[in-house]
Amino acid sequence: MQATHLSDEQFAAALEGTAHDVAAAHLAQCAACRAELERTRGGVRQLAAWSRGVAAHPAGFWYAQRQSIAGQAAGRREPSRLPVWAAAMAGMVMTALLLLQSPWRDADLQRGVQASVDPDDLLMREIQASLRSPVPRPFEPALLVTLELQRAAEEVEAQP
Amino acid sequence: MERTLTQPIAGVLPSREREAPSEGAAQRHTSARTGIRAEEFESLVREHQQRIYRVVLSLTRDPDAADTLTQECFLRAYQKRATFRGEASVGTWLVRIAVNLARDHGRSRKRAFWARLMGGRQRDDAAMADAATLVADPGASPEQAAAAREELGAVWRAADALSPQQRTIFLLRFAQEMSLAEIADAMELEVGTVKAHLFRAVATVRAKLKGKR
Numbered sequence: 157m158q159a160t161h162l163s164d165e166q167f168a169a170a171l172e173g174t175a176h177d178v179a180a181a182h183l184a185q186c187a188a189c190r191a192e193l194e195r196t197r198g199g200v201r202q203l204a205a206w207s208r209g210v211a212a213h214p215a216g217f218w219y220a221q222r223q224s225i226a227g228q229a230a231g232r233r234e235p236s237r238l239p240v241w242a243a244a245m246a247g248m249v250m251t252a253l254l255l256l257q258s259p260w261r262d263a264d265l266q267r268g269v270q271a272s273v274d275p276d277d278l279l280m281r282e283i284q285a286s287l288r289s290p291v292p293r294p295f296e297p298a299l300l301v302t303l304e305l306q307r308a309a310e311e312v313e314a315q316p
Numbered sequence: 317m318e319r320t321l322t323q324p325i326a327g328v329l330p331s332r333e334r335e336a337p338s339e340g341a342a343q344r345h346t347s348a349r350t351g352i353r354a355e356e357f358e359s360l361v362r363e364h365q366q367r368i369y370r371v372v373l374s375l376t377r378d379p380d381a382a383d384t385l386t387q388e389c390f391l392r393a394y395q396k397r398a399t400f401r402g403e404a405s406v407g408t409w410l411v412r413i414a415v416n417l418a419r420d421h422g423r424s425r426k427r428a429f430w431a432r433l434m435g436g437r438q439r440d441d442a443a444m445a446d447a448a449t450l451v452a453d454p455g456a457s458p459e460q461a462a463a464a465r466e467e468l469g470a471v472w473r474a475a476d477a478l479s480p481q482q483r484t485i486f487l488l489r490f491a492q493e494m495s496l497a498e499i500a501d502a503m504e505l506e507v508g509t510v511k512a513h514l515f516r517a518v519a520t521v522r523a524k525l526k527g528k529r
Contacts (some may be wrong), residue, residue: 164515164518164519164522165515165518167518167522168514168515168518168519171518172514186456192522192525192526194526195467196471196521196522196525198464198467198489199467199468199470200471200491201473201490202376202464202467202468202471203468203471203472203487203490203491204490204491204492206468206491207370207373207491207492208370208377210373211366211369211370211373211382217364218365218366221365221369221386221387222358222362222365222385224359225361225387225390225391225394226358228387228391229390229391229394265500267321274475298405
């Protein structure tokens with residue numbers, strides 16, 4: 157029986173299969189260390205065996221997995237290949253275009269359009285609008301006076 | 317009709333990519349060039365899906381999560397294929413994505429809460445019971461199968477006591493039998509750092525197993 161057993165370092169190296177001569181010589185003589193190493197080695201071997209065993213699926217499993225990957229890949233958006241600076245530049249251009257189309261810009265444009273309209277054309281439009289109304293524009297003041305008089309008469313009649 | 321990674325995706329790929337000629341099989345996936353073409357992806361999935369599934373399975377110990385995360389791993393790889401630099405092999409690159417996904421999965425306390433609530437312990441126990449039949453030789457006696465199950469359970473419990481990084485390295489080394497260099501590449505660490513983590517992990521597992529016996 158050995159007084160000192162394998163150190164952790166020697167044990168790890170032995171488990172890795174890279175034990176130095178001193179450790180190998182100790183293992184040859186020490187049944188306790190040999191048994192401990194074999195137990196641990198057996199345990200880690202079984203880790204690998206378990207992994208292989210659980211992963212031993214039929215071909216249909218792997219086929220279905222490939223199908224699923226293909227289906228999901230088709231549904232996922234391709235990553236943008238634009239560099240960041242190009243994306244930023246595109247954003248700035250879009251912002252500028254949006255500002256050009258903004259309501260303030262429209263109001264400015266409308267004012268410009270109105271300023272450029274021919275005054276004769278405007279007069280003709282006013283005359284046409286006046287002719288289309290039920291009361292011609294020259295008689296509008298008289299109509300307003302008549303309406304006021306009617307309302308005053310109704311108020312007088314309504315009083316007790 | 318069989319769905320392939322090339323055909324359904326072709327509609328969303330630039331024509332330049334669709335029409336590009338395929339390289340020889342020997343150069344596929346591992347050449348030191350930039351990006352992976354969509355045409356190569358189907359064969360890439362076929363070639364690596366079982367290994368990625370096993371890696372995620374070892375790290376999560378959950379077959380359902382392994383399936384979901386394996387799919388997510390390939391979807392992320394597909395989306396990032398243009399950024400693949402070829403500095404490591406495609407297999408290592410995929411393992412790196414898978415390890416990160418498994419780590420994020422493990423970090424989700426919410427998921428852990430629901431897993432416990434929905435019977436994660438029972439599922440672990442069921443997996444352990446299955447393990448007895450999976451691990452033991454077909455001709456093993458019930459006693460041998462029980463011993464195998466007990467040894468596996470003890471190692472799992474010991475691994476649970478490790479830090480996330482040590483646990484990942486321990487499981488990649490022993491459950492996936494990856495070399496230290498492969499682990500270092502996959503985890504973006506120096507080989508010496510991986511070795512140090514593995515040494516500490518083995519020491520902890522040794523102490524746990526010794527304390528149990």
